[in-house]
Amino acid sequence: MLTRAIxxxxxxxxxxxxxxxxPTGIPPNVITWCAxxxxxxxxxxxxxxxxxxxxxxxxxxxxxxxxDGPVARRQNRVSLFGGFLDSILDRYADLILFLGLLVYxxxxxxxxxxxxxxxxxxxxxxxSYARARAExxxxxxxxxFWERPERLVLMILGALANRMDVALWLLAIGPNIAVIHRILxxxxxxERGNQPIPAAPAVASRRDSHAPDAPSSVTASLQPNIANNxxxxxxxxxxxxxxxxx
Numbered sequence: 526m527l528t529r530a531i532x533x534x535x536x537x538x539x540x541x542x543x544x545x546x547x548p549t550g551i552p553p554n555v556i557t558w559c560a561x562x563x564x565x566x567x568x569x570x571x572x573x574x575x576x577x578x579x580x581x582x583x584x585x586x587x588x589x590x591x592x593d594g595p596v597a598r599r600q601n602r603v604s605l606f607g608g609f610l611d612s613i614l615d616r617y618a619d620l621i622l623f624l625g626l627l628v629y630x631x632x633x634x635x636x637x638x639x640x641x642x643x644x645x646x647x648x649x650x651x652x653s654y655a656r657a658r659a660e661x662x663x664x665x666x667x668x669x670f671w672e673r674p675e676r677l678v679l680m681i682l683g684a685l686a687n688r689m690d691v692a693l694w695l696l697a698i699g700p701n702i703a704v705i706h707r708i709l710x711x712x713x714x715x716e717r718g719n720q721p722i723p724a725a726p727a728v729a730s731r732r733d734s735h736a737p738d739a740p741s742s743v744t745a746s747l748q749p750n751i752a753n754n755x756x757x758x759x760x761x762x763x764x765x766x767x768x769x770x771x
Contacts, residue, residue, distance in 0.1 A: 535591060542588070543595035553597035557611050560589035564618035571625030571684075574633075579625070580684030586618070587677060612653075615673060619649040622680065626689065638690060641697040648700030649676060655707040663714035671703040 546556075563586025570579035593611060597603045623646035630639040652671055676696060683692025 539588075539591045540595055543592055543599055546592060547596050547599035550600070551596070553593045553600065553602055553607055554610060556589050556593040556596060557607070557614055560586045560593070561614045561618055562586075563589060565621050568621035568625035571622060572628040572632075574629050576684040576687050576689055580681045583622070583677065583681050583684065587681075590615070590618075616650060616653065619673070619676075620646060623649065626693065638693055641693040644697035644701065645693055648697065648704065649673075651704045652700040652707070655704045655711075659707055659711040663711055671700040676700065 563582055567579045567582035567586060570576075570582060590611075593607070594603075597607055623642050627639050627642035627646070630636075630642060648671075653673065679692055679695060683689045
């Protein structure tokens with residue numbers, strides 16, 4: 526997968542940069558926020574039609590996005606909240622970039638490409654949400670080509686080559702196909718091990734609620750539901766959901 530290839534090629538220079546930054550004591554969350562600011566600037570450049578400048582700014586923002594994790598590990602500041610914040614700000618960055626493109630194409634009266642930017646924006650959000658939601662139901666949903674690093678690389682290449690029209694067609698179609706792929710994968714996985722969901726406990730009538738054994742019976746009926754749903758709040762699910770690259 527392209528995401529793993531990108532990670533392998535960039536791991537050494539990113540690790541060297543992290544080694545230089547970590548002793549300064551800069552908090553990893555500050556680096557995460559810097560990535561968002563860089564993408565905000567890139568979105569404004571897209572809106573102004575300065576595609577090559579926007580591509581360069583995306584590269585700088587991407588470097589910050591790659592550095593926060595290694596710096597956190599070197600400073601022993603790895604936390605669930607850090608991963609959660611990184612994931613949330615990544616979603617905002619994606620929306621900002623596509624919103625900038627949408628504004629530009631709307632201003633130059635290219636309605637088709639404004640619609641493509643909107644479709645790409647929806648796909649970038651839904652492909653990540655589909656993975657996070659699927660991984661709360663099945664062991665893994667790491668399928669499909671269109672993870673975030675791949676989308677950003679294509680967007681940067683389109684911007685630097687001044688061919689955002691071609692990039693937008695791919696970004697509008699590819700991630701949405703990946704969402705459908707993940708829906709089908711999750712459906713097959715859940716059907717393979719499908720078990721009936723316990724029925725909701727019946728609400729006791731006003732007359733029966735005064736019976737001595739009513740509280741214990743209602744409590745007993747709730748136990749299967751509690752046991753079946755308690756895993757939804759487990760740290761493992763939170764960790765998977767907060768991972769980047771969706």
